[in-house]
Amino acid sequence: MPGRVRKRSPLKTPDRPYIALGLEGSANKLGAGIIRHAPDGSTSILSNVRHTYITPPGEGFQPRDTAQHHRDWAISVINDAVRTAGISLHDIDCICYTKGPGMGAPLVSVALVARTLSLLYNKPLIGVNHCVGHIEMGRQVTGAQIQLSFGNCLDRFARVINLSNDPSPGYNIEQEAKKGKRLISLPYTTKGMDVSLSGILTSTEAYTFDKRFRADGRAREGDTEDIITPQDLCFSLQETVFAMLVEITERAMAHIGSKEVLIVGGVGCNERLQEMMGVMARERGGNVFATDERFCIDNGIMIAQAGLLSYRMGYETPLTKSTCTQRFRTDEVHVAWRA
Known part of the structure; x- marks a missing residue:
């Protein structure tokens, strides 16, 4: 400072x-x-x-x-x-x-x-x-002694699919993702302990122009193809981004010999991220620390x-x-x- x-x-x-x-x-x-x-x-x-x-x-x-x-x-x-x-x-x-x-x-x-x-x-x-x-x-x-922090690209995608900003775009994406049923292949880019989110965001947005995309989640008369819903995109975006974050976090933990992960920022409220990070940390004999929405x-x-x-x-x-x-x-x- x-x-x-x-x-x-x-x-x-x-x-x-x-x-x-x-x-x-x-x-x-x-x-x-x-x-x-x-x-x-x-x-x-x-x-x-x-x-x-x-x-x-x-x-x-x-x-x-x-x-x-x-x-x-x-x-x-x-x-x-x-x-x-x-x-x-x-x-x-x-x-x-x-x-x-x-x-x-x-x-x-x-x-x-x-x-x-x-x-x-x-x-x-x-x-x-x-x-x-x-x-x-x-x-x-939380009492955590060592930490790793990160951001997310969810807010921008929420605007693309016209999700409400109340109480926050990230929260509403999390709720929609719980309704998603299919995991769509999206770019997965990690290098060392860095991630690139621009490619995955562009790719996810591109699906909204796909002829299979149905903003209301309903099939049209005569549809024979699998439809892609906003819920599927929210689910796929979350799973892919969070998997990338878990991977680089595990690499960082191994690099510095840490058994603690502190999740902070608005995305830290996401229960799915806490769950995925928790599985990884427990497999390494470690712990995840997260705060509620107040902090x-x-x-x-x-x-x-x-x-x-x-x-x-x-x-x-x-x-x-x-x-x-x-x-x-x-x-x-x-x-x-x-x-």
């Missing part, structure tokens, strides 16, 4: 309670969370408030409109978080915000809110990597957790460097508190 360093030392048990406000807005979810680290080493989640920008089925969320949503809801969400926590913003030690990765305009909107609060209340800013936030919150909730879906508390750990190591983000980076890679972050 780029910023100014006041000191460098191992993370120690705090000598007093530390409280952080975390603001997340890298995509269509605006979150504000408040967390406290106590002298006895315990961590308390004081509040975790979230509001989601939902578009009509078949439509994605555009950066400008999503940013406007965040600006419209920022005061309400932050006030709810503070009220639920039972504190004042004057009690906060630091204000943490998502620096990236994510969508440019929404990121900038939330960073602006964070800078404003920093100036109004004279509190230090901490820029946080979104993915590190997911991982640190997952570790905190796996983008939220403010994960930014507060990672930011407060960084702050306790002496890191701050000066106002002049409180920018956003859409392509902020996880491996660019110096996770000093885990050294």
